[in-house]
Amino acid sequence: MKARVPWREKKYRPLSFSAKFGWRITPEGRLALSLGRGRGRIVLPLPEVRSRDGRPVSPGDWGEIRLCWDRNGRSWSLHIAYSAPGDALPAPVEGRPTVTVAIDEGVINPMTLAAPLPDGSMKVLVLNGRQGRSVKRYRNKAVARLTSRMSRCKNGSRKHRRLQAAKKQVEAKTERRLHDFDHQVSAKAEKFTREVHETWTEHHQTVSGPETVVGVRLVAGDVRGIEQNTNKKRRASRSTRQQLSQWSRGRQEDFLQYKTGLKLEHISEAHSSQTCPKCNTRTKVRGRDYVCKNKNCGFWCHRDAVGGVNIHTLAVNDGTFVPDPDLRVEVTYRRSQAGWSPLQRSLHAYHQDVLGRAGTGACREERRSAQNRATPASSTAAGVAVDCAALSDDPTTRKGAGRASAHAA
Structure with missing residues (x-):
């Protein structure tokens, strides 16, 4: 008695194409999605599917394919299921550790x-x-x-x-x-x-x-x-x-x-x-x-x-x-995701400034290397930071240089 009739009809539904019947690879190397007898088919360029470890997955290992519509992104997408080698962890079994x-x-x-x-x-x-x-x-x-x-x-x-x-x-x-x-x-x-x-x-x-x-x-x-x-x-x-x-x-x-x-x-x-x-x-x-x-x-x-x-x-x-x-x-x-904290940004900026003022021909490092920096000459980088701190009379600069030298060491 509490059920209500849907007030809006769904305009987009995912289409499922089963393996060996709903889709196939054409002789020209394209992906054909069948819509049923007497209807035209959808022909798309063959997508490249890769497993989680980066290895390519051949169409012979593909299973069901679903054509889905993203109403927010206003775009179509193919969801392809495939069988991968068994890399699952062993489940618990009685009698073994x-x-x-x-x-x-x-x-x-x-x-x-x-x-x-x-x-x-x-x-x-x-x-x-x-x-x-x-x-x-x-x-x-x-x-x-x-x-x-x-x-x-x-x-x-x-x-x-x-x-x-x-x-x-x-x-x-x-x-x-x-x-x-x-x-x-x-x-x-x-x-x-x-x-x-x-x-x-x-x-x-x-x-x-x-x-x-x-x-x-x-x-x-x-x-x-x-x-x-x-x-x-x-x-x-x-x-x-x-x-x-x-x-x-x-x-x-x-x-x-x-x-x-x-x-x-x-x-x-x-x-x-x-x-x-x-x-x-x-x-x-x-x-x-x-x-x-x-x-x-x-x-x-x-x-x-x-x-x-x-x-x-x-x-x-x-x-x-x-x-x-x-x-x-x-x-x-x-x-959970690689990111930068405010301290890392400040340390990276100071480290880049020290390398630029050192005058030793050291190249400026990229941002991706600053999170876990291990320079070829860590002791030299730390020494440069200490020398720059000694030349400066600003106490805030000396404090920053100390942090940068510790990070480089």
Whole structure:
């Protein structure tokens, strides 16, 4: 009785062309998409398909092809499925060793992965989501501004159409950026999982034999449905509700499952960010740092890292918190996408200025080499920075030169 008739008919639907029947390669080397008997076919130049590792995929390995229309970008695209060599990680099987990788998902940090190492320590990777949040903020502000201007125009007018086209252009641009952002997050999570698997494989092969196979188990905290009914139940503020509704957690999980070839499990993450992993003391956390209120413990760590460690504990102990008094956590922070911080920009600009004033014929470095700079003569670069600082009487210049020399060293 609550169902409603659709008020607008969809004008664009994706067209699916099955392998060996819906599409084929013509003798001229072009791609032909069949629309059925008695109808003309769509003939396109043969696209070049490459796998994730950069290798070309021949049409013999292609599967279903879908022709999709992007209403925001106003363009057509071909989605080609293909079969790739089996590079999936081995799934857990009873009777053989298994390593568990726990994932704590969040809005600020999309994924925090935690896994044990053979030496007994816990390795944690925190992926920062600042780039994705900035893209969403830009989209929300731009769409709100254009929508406000459209509300003052007459529907169908020339200005209204121009504003609507600009709005779709912003949405298409940000969707491409967010799609790439989710790929970057899942790619770094996959790399972490494979590194942990290789470490445990080497360890077990050294102990048990070269033919030992180690399985991998992916477990994530269950936050599915957290964005539903937030407005009705008033469980969060307006800005938080907007962040939850725009959270691309599901797409990141799908990408990670596709790249690793594993099935992602979900378990309850209740109190995982409040419980101390060393003494089981529950502390209400405010901010991004977790400090245990037990004076005899004094455990301190990143809040998301604590959540990842506790999700791993729950996964391997059937949903029970088990304290580890000898816990050692190694936390690594990484950006999801390669980017520049304000400090890196200032250091790079100062480094370029020092090279220009040195007069030694040193060439100016490109921006891409400044993030992890390792110059051929690091000591010389540091010496030049110190000499320039000594010649300057400005205290701010000396401070900047000291930072630049430390960065070059």
